[in-house]
Amino acid sequence: MNPRHIFVLLGKEIRQGKTNFFFIYALLMPLILSLLVALVFGDLFSETPRLGIYDAGQSAITARLLATDHLEVTAYANEAALREAVQRGGVMVGVIFPTGFDAALAAGEQPSLTTLYWSESLAKDIAIINSTLDQLTMPTTNAPPLITLNVVQLGEASNISWTERLLPMIVLMAIILGGVMVPAASLVDEKQKRTLSALTTTPASLLDVYAAKALLGVGISTLMGLVVLVINNAFGGQPALLVMVLALGAVAASVFGVLLGSFVKDINVLLAVIKAGGLLLFAPALVQLVPDIPQWIAQVFPTYYVLNPVLAVSQRNAGLGDIAGELAVLLALIGAMVLILVLIFERQQKRLALAS
Amino acid sequence: MAQYAVSAQDLTYRYGDLLAVDHISFDIPEGEVLGFLGPNGAGKSTTVKMLTGQLRPASGKAVLLGKDIAQNTNAVQAHIGVLFETTNLYEQMNAVENLTLFAQLFGVKNFNALTLLEKVGLGGREKERVANYSKGMKQRLMLARALINSPRVLFLDEPTDGLDPVSSQTVHALIREAAQNGTTVLLTTHDMVEADKLSNRVAFINKGKIVVLDTPAALKQAYGKRALRVEVQAANGATEIREVTLDADDTPQKLHDLFQNERVITVHSEEATLEDIFVKITGRGLHG
Numbered sequence: 001m002n003p004r005h006i007f008v009l010l011g012k013e014i015r016q017g018k019t020n021f022f023f024i025y026a027l028l029m030p031l032i033l034s035l036l037v038a039l040v041f042g043d044l045f046s047e048t049p050r051l052g053i054y055d056a057g058q059s060a061i062t063a064r065l066l067a068t069d070h071l072e073v074t075a076y077a078n079e080a081a082l083r084e085a086v087q088r089g090g091v092m093v094g095v096i097f098p099t100g101f102d103a104a105l106a107a108g109e110q111p112s113l114t115t116l117y118w119s120e121s122l123a124k125d126i127a128i129i130n131s132t133l134d135q136l137t138m139p140t141t142n143a144p145p146l147i148t149l150n151v152v153q154l155g156e157a158s159n160i161s162w163t164e165r166l167l168p169m170i171v172l173m174a175i176i177l178g179g180v181m182v183p184a185a186s187l188v189d190e191k192q193k194r195t196l197s198a199l200t201t202t203p204a205s206l207l208d209v210y211a212a213k214a215l216l217g218v219g220i221s222t223l224m225g226l227v228v229l230v231i232n233n234a235f236g237g238q239p240a241l242l243v244m245v246l247a248l249g250a251v252a253a254s255v256f257g258v259l260l261g262s263f264v265k266d267i268n269v270l271l272a273v274i275k276a277g278g279l280l281l282f283a284p285a286l287v288q289l290v291p292d293i294p295q296w297i298a299q300v301f302p303t304y305y306v307l308n309p310v311l312a313v314s315q316r317n318a319g320l321g322d323i324a325g326e327l328a329v330l331l332a333l334i335g336a337m338v339l340i341l342v343l344i345f346e347r348q349q350k351r352l353a354l355a356s
Numbered sequence: 357m358a359q360y361a362v363s364a365q366d367l368t369y370r371y372g373d374l375l376a377v378d379h380i381s382f383d384i385p386e387g388e389v390l391g392f393l394g395p396n397g398a399g400k401s402t403t404v405k406m407l408t409g410q411l412r413p414a415s416g417k418a419v420l421l422g423k424d425i426a427q428n429t430n431a432v433q434a435h436i437g438v439l440f441e442t443t444n445l446y447e448q449m450n451a452v453e454n455l456t457l458f459a460q461l462f463g464v465k466n467f468n469a470l471t472l473l474e475k476v477g478l479g480g481r482e483k484e485r486v487a488n489y490s491k492g493m494k495q496r497l498m499l500a501r502a503l504i505n506s507p508r509v510l511f512l513d514e515p516t517d518g519l520d521p522v523s524s525q526t527v528h529a530l531i532r533e534a535a536q537n538g539t540t541v542l543l544t545t546h547d548m549v550e551a552d553k554l555s556n557r558v559a560f561i562n563k564g565k566i567v568v569l570d571t572p573a574a575l576k577q578a579y580g581k582r583a584l585r586v587e588v589q590a591a592n593g594a595t596e597i598r599e600v601t602l603d604a605d606d607t608p609q610k611l612h613d614l615f616q617n618e619r620v621i622t623v624h625s626e627e628a629t630l631e632d633i634f635v636k637i638t639g640r641g642l643h644g
Contacts, residue, residue, distance in 0.1 A: 002430075008460040012446075019448040194444035198501070201408050201438040202461040203430045353410035 001211055005204040009212030013186060022177075022185040023220070030174035030224050034231040037166045048072045049125035051132075052091035052116075054082040057099035061136050071132060083116060092121035093129045105137060167232055167315075169285040172307050174228045175246075176281055178220030179253025180260065181274065183213040187261030188270050196352055206349055210258050210341070217254030222247045229314050236314035245313055245323065249306035252330055255337045262341070262348050284308070305330040361386045361509050361540035362407060366416035369402050376402045378564035379416065386508070389531065389541040391555030391572075393548070393634065399564040400544050401441075404511055407542070408438050420509055434462060437507035441514040441544075443494045447487035451478055451497050454486060455504060462505040476500040477526050492523035499530055510534055513544045528554060548630040558630060562638040572630060579636055580628030584611070588618040595621065 017023035050072045055062040056079075065073050076082040079096055086094040094116035104111035113133070117126060190196040190209070200206050225246045229235045236242055264270045279286075284304035287297050298304045309326050312318035320327075362384040369377040377399045384390045394400050405411040407418045409429040418425045425432045446454050452469040459467035473482050476496040486494065495515070502510060512531065516524040531554055535541050545551050551558055552572045559569040568575065582602040590596045598618075600610050614620060628636070 004463075005461055008457065012457050015453070016446070016448060193447070194440070194442055195446055197410070197440065198438075198444045198458075199461070201410065201433055201436070202458060203434045203463070204461045205430060350411065353405050 001207050002204065005208040006211045006215065009199075009204065009209060010215050013212060013216045020182075020186070020189075022181050026174075026177040026182050026220050027224065029177055030170055030228045031231070033170050033173065034228050037163060037170065038232065040162075049093070049128050050074070050091040051129050052076055052082050052085050052094040053097065054079045054094070055097040057097060057101055059097040059101045061102070062097060064136055065132070068132060071129065086116040086118050089118045092118050092125050095133065163232065164315075165289050165291070167234055168288045168307055168311055169282065170228050170232065171225055171310055172282055172285045172303060174224035175221045175249050175253050175306055175310075176303070178222075178224050179217040179250045180257040180281070182220055183217040183254050183257035184261035184264065184270055184274075185267065186213050186216070187258060188264050188267055191261075191352065191355070192266050194355075197355075200349070200352065206345070206352065210262070213261070214251075214254040214258050217257050218247065218250040221250030221253055225250065225310065229310075234314050236317060238313055238317070238319075241320060242310065242313045245309040245327065248327065248330055248334075249310060252302075252306050252334050252337070255334055255341065259337055259341055262344065302333055305333060360384060360419075361388075361421060362390075362542065363419040364403065364407065364416070365419060367403060367406055367413050367418060368415040369399075369406060369411060370414050375564055377406070377413075380561070380564070380566055381416075382559060382566060382569055384540050384542065386540050387535060387538045388556045389535045389543055389554050391551035391558035392542055392544045392561065393546075393551055393558055393630065394561035395546075398561045400561055401513065403561070404513065404542065404544055408436060408511055409433055434505065435508045437502035437505060437510045439498050439502040439510070439512045439515055441517060443491070443498065445486045445494060445497060445501075448485060450485055451482045451489075451500075454497065455501060458501050458504050464505055467504070472500045472503065473497075476530065477523075492519045495519055496523060496526060499527060503530070503534065507534075507539060509540045509542070511542050511544075514546065515543070516545075516547065516550060524550075548634075552630050560634050560637060567637050568633075575630065575633050576627050579633040581626040583626040585624045585626050586614055586620055587622040587624075588614065588620055590618075599626070 048071060051065065052074050053062055053065060054076045062075065065071065066075065074085070074091060076085065076094075082091075082094045082096065085091050096114040096116070098111065098114075101111050101113070115130075115133075187196075187210075190199070196206075196209065199209055222243070226235075226243065229242070260270070260273065264273060280301060281303050283301040284298040284307050287293060287295060298308070305326050309318075309323040309330070312323050312326075360383040364380050364382050367377055367380045368375070380399070380403055382390075392400050392404070402411065406413045407420065407425065409418075409425040409432060412426050420432045421435055423432050446457070449457070451473055455469040455472060456467065459469070470479065470482060473479050476499055478493060478496055478500070481489070481493065486497065489497065495518075499512075499515065502512070510531075515527050515531065519527065528550070531541060531543070535554075541554075543551065543554060555572060557569060557571050558575065560567045570578070584600040584602065586598040586600060588596050588598055598614060600607060600614070604610075
């Protein structure tokens with residue numbers, strides 16, 4: 001392999017990207033899906049937690065809550081309207097101030113506040129709202145609580161939000177579209193248009209071509225994986241480790257993409273293979289979409305070892321030691337695919353020459 | 357300096373049980389244009405693929421510029437140019453981008469795409485996407501690509517197939533110029549007239565074997581009729597053909613009588629074409 005040839009070919013791939021459907025699709029699709037999920041399930045434009053209030057007795061705290069700038073506070077005319085808003089996720093938390101709340105507070109009676117939680121509220125948003133309520137009702141920082149919270153959860157009793165459930169799918173999609181589809185489609189396209197034969201009669205070898213396409217896949221895959229995690233507020237606190245596991249997953253996807261592209265004859269066959277095999281590729285994400293089924297099933301599928309280390313680092317703050325086993329499996333998978341590629345390489349060269 | 361630019365030594369290739377190339381041997385000196393002629397399936401393309409390092413021979417070896425290409429593929433490929441029969445350009449790119457990519461892969465320094473495009477008659481069209489080019493323009497661009505590294509050996513597969521006469525002439529002129537500059541050319545073609553015009557020698561390949569290899573003139577002499585075809589106007593005004601064998605004792609007298617007694621319209625030598633010779637030698641046509 002010759003690094004100069006690889007970079008020349010990589011440059012060509014990037015320049016051609018603007019006219020390549022799969023390239024554009026791999027860049028846009030994860031973004032569109034992320035934005036769509038965030039828009040539908042509500043936490044894209046809600047950096048500010050949303051609080052709903054029904055004040056039955058004109059509490060002074062309501063006015064102070066409405067004046068806060070770190071909460072998006074909406075006052076409702078009646079309790080039913082507030083409950084309905086919480087039920088559908090319009091606000092994450094609803095607070096009902098009973099009649100005489102301020103007076104009871106002033107008298108030191110420790111009045112009770114009914115708080116309604118939307119079942120898919122993010123923990124951080126609930127924490128911010130609770131802490132604001134505490135601050136507004138406590139005379140000093142170290143004082144004992146002056147109110148009793150009566151907590152009611154509304155909506156389905158699930159503690160995994162749809163955003164969280166869909167995140168693995170979007171992350172895997174970013175990795176697979178960039179890592180598998182882009183190199184595979186590019187390779188198949190060059191075979192179909194016979195430009196690959198032209199390249200291999202230059203000093204560049206077929207291995208240089210494979211390496212350039214794999215590098216392109218790794219680049220897009222890693223970039224889009226990171227972008228998707230950032231958009232979904234799921235980047236976590238270990239950027240270096242996250243980039244490393246994401247890049248490793250991207251390498252696995254790209255080597256698979258090159259392998260797939262070298263076997264498949266034309267784009268139609270490639271699309272058919274992706275359609276048929278897509279279920280297997282995305283199976284680990286599908287399993288996580290349905291928390292009721294045994295989650296160990298996901299481990300049967302190779303892409304689990306691409307996806308899970310990424311989620312473990314970004315979502316569960318796992319360290320390198322925690323994911324070492326999964327990374328070892330991933331490295332073994334990469335090694336096996338590279339071995340297959342080397343074993344079939346001469347046959348591929350021959351097929352290419354005979355087809356030209 | 358290698359004695360021969362190209363040396364095929366007992367080259368053999370099999371497709372399963374079919375012996376596609378059957379122990380072929382030939383040499384091409386530097387600067388020579390060798391026409392490689394044969395019908396479809398004769399083994400031309402397979403031989404060229406072995407000579408360009410795309411296929412490994414089952415046995416024998418292809419030595420280019422003194423090196424076995426199977427052992428030194430990339431090093432030898434740096435000095436060869438290949439024009440494929442089928443268009444294989446990056447059609448979404450323009451001509452300059454296509455040429456620049458290959459110039460970079462060949463490591464050509466100070467490459468000027470515009471000069472090369474002018475040379476193949478594509479000046480002024482360099483910014484257009486290749487997808488919008490006509491077949492002739494694409495073929496000329498592919499020839500420009502094959503010439504990008506000033507190759508010492510040029511492999512041309514049907515360089516003028518399907519081109520209009522003007523484009524064909526441009527391509528012929530470029531091949532002649534390359535040969536004059538010392539480039540060795542292996543010209544694979546069905547077009548016998550083209551082969552006759554451009555080749556110093558021609559090789560006929562049939563069923564995986566080279567059946568004859570010589571200069572077109574020598575082949576014509578060896579296999580053609582030594583006769584004159586004389587067109588005369590008869591007394592009734594009709595045109596008649598007379599054939600005069602050149603090597604007979606009475607040839608001068610016959611010719612004298614013809615010119616003396618009849619109205620001669622045209623005189624042609626009965627020269628065999630390369631296609632006639634091919635059919636005579638192999639018993640099959642070139643398009644079969």
